[in-house]
Amino acid sequence: MPSSSSSLVAAKAQTLNASVLTQMRADIVACRLMPNERLRFETLRERYGMGTSPIREALMRLEAEGLVELEHNKGFRVAEVSHENLVDLMRTRIEIETIALRWSLEKGGVEWEADLLSAFHRLSRQTKIDPSKPEAISEAWSREHAAFHTALVAACGAPTLLTIRARLFEQADRYVALSIMSDAPLRDDVGEHKQLMRAALSRDVDRTLELNGAHITRTLDKVAASLAAAKRVAQARAATRRPAK
Amino acid sequence: MPSSSSSLVAAKAQTLNASVLTQMRADIVACRLMPNERLRFETLRERYGMGTSPIREALMRLEAEGLVELEHNKGFRVAEVSHENLVDLMRTRIEIETIALRWSLEKGGVEWEADLLSAFHRLSRQTKIDPSKPEAISEAWSREHAAFHTALVAACGAPTLLTIRARLFEQADRYVALSIMSDAPLRDDVGEHKQLMRAALSRDVDRTLELNGAHITRTLDKVAASLAAAKRVAQARAATRRPAK
């Protein structure tokens, strides 16, 4: 068993298969593997240090999760991003989270409240960007951020719905990572999250749903803007390389 | 390339991988592979006539879809069924379908109306049980039934949501198949579907959502009942085999 591995996270590898699945998912969500990037097996074998089988299996699973795409006999690519997909994703996410949140507010008990407070506290002590790596979101912040939003809906009591929610959150996170890479003006998340938590704890359903929807919409707007900007840059660059016609 | 294959469906196999994925999904949903059944590779290789690789890849994908479960180094099983999971699934399904249906009713045009009428007609000309195989639902009916419900939400305009809906529908279908196997009293689906279609075509949103929710709830009740009955039978049988203590 190869105890060493490039990633700091990886951790407990029960099987190579599970290990590479975790790593690749993280790499794609963080855009270390860029959207639409072709995933050649030789490259991947080298990158993750194993044979084709476990990698291929992981890719099949990621395809079901919508993070990679497979074309018959032509291999895998990281899933493409687009404005339409972004809007679709975020709209759907708002609806799903609304349901989960409503149920969670109905059912959440003291335990849930305590976990939520705890998650918020941990999040508030993280900085969004690690000064040493300003081109990407801090891994720790990202983890605590996800944990906070998970804590909000945790009491929902519908595992199926929560799984769906988690998957959509992950997809959205990829767009956020992409957005950060192109421009860095951040917004005050701590304040937004605090409001959200307070509304949830006071069981003000309407206000919580409103705030959560607005939170997502604000993310959508920001990400959509930088996506458009990135596209313009890419087009300009292409035009320079192959000028006029 | 082995042109022959056991299943009548299977059809166009672009790769063995895609072919076995389709077949296994169908086999699990139709309960030809029973819930909680252990999936040994030797058996599967024999059944589908290929090596371990494509099968393993398909299984990984099915795990993401929630149709099989994997335990590290202990292999795959068909996903278990339970009353809790059934309730969870159906509740979630109602919420998801409600959103999709609302959007579809908002956006659907003439094309959508025509497709819906067409789908209903095809469904109404199918019988639910094939006389020659009374222990299972007719494959053709099942296909047209799925197509009808898909047609209802087809104009929804949110691909992500539709994918989620389709996956939940499939999972529910497995419970229905299971229910049919244990007892056969069927209900008048044609009437229910006709009502549903009429409400949708007249753009009566509230009534359509109401009918759709009731349709799912009715299925839930029926399936839950036969699930409980099957459980009692299984327990009685176990008690007989290993009497008292």
Add this chain to the structure above:
DNA sequence: CGTCAATAGATTTCCGAAAATCTGTTTGCT
């Protein structure tokens, strides 16, 4: 010249066997 077939190289897909892991049973010690 332009179109199409043929070929070579690159890449994915798949198989068969080796390595790792699990499960149940036997064996040896207290």
Add this chain to the structure above:
DNA sequence: AGCAAACAGATTTTCGGAAATCTATTGACG
């Protein structure tokens, strides 16, 4: 007996290479 270690058979997981497929280039022919 009772418990644990060790072994054997069964099964999963992984590898490395063979087969199938795709892509780009070359060459032939109209």
